[in-house]
Amino acid sequence: MDLSLTTRQEGNHTVVVVGGEIDVYTAPKLREQLIDLVSGGSYHLVVDMEGVEFLDSTGLGVLVGGLKRVRAHDGSLSLVCTQERILKIFRITGLTKVFPIHSSVEDALAAHE
């Protein structure tokens, strides 16, 4: 399965819903999407990873790149993920210390209120 990306606005947050496989081949699409959002003035992002079937280190790099970009504008990037196989990758890299990870989009939005 390829990568799917949709975005929607929730108050002052932009929710990016990612589905499919984020790997070395598809990650550039996600990177472009995050860059476009930040250049368009969206500095508060929630990336919904519940539909992600696969994530590799390139995907992690793109998310870290996105986080660096929004932080440069005093923004935020939080993740929504409850899938153990994806969470494990954040844990073994220590990136759980860098990303706020929530169990639902509602929780992620509420954390910023």
Place this chain on the structure above:
Amino acid sequence: MPTVELRFAALNGHVRTARMIATAVSRRAGVPAGAADEIKLAVTEACARAVRVNRRHAPQAPVHVALTETPDSFTITVADRGQTGDEVAPGPDGGLVTASTLLDLEPDSAAPPWWSEPAEEDVAGDSGGFPPGLGLALIEGLVDEVQISRGADGVGTVVAMTWHTGPAVEPAKPLL
């Protein structure tokens, strides 16, 4: 003799093909279902690394993947034709450094150098500013047994990853 062998041009688009083949062959080899996600990630990281290394030093050379099944194990080797040891971050014990050590993300300490690099650096590269060797460091945290060696003819690096499918054995700590 490997059960299945694959050679592919050093292009990112083929990494997914290698992942799908490795997943299918591992299933047939009797690797426990719980290890399927590990195998997917490990083969993806090893192949993506080999693609990068070949593109730097030997862009015309293919990446070579061999999947070998024995009665009690399943081994994936991924060989590149680049500079030996490229994108390998060795750990203090002669094995590989772990991903969390490599990224050095302590909550209280100052941010590691890769973190403070400006985001614009990431646009050109594929690594998100991560230090080289992260792919293999991830594998170290996932796979029963990882062995890194020089290619048989002295060129490139071979990453060998083994999963035990038979009775449980204490995994040997491989040397670089």
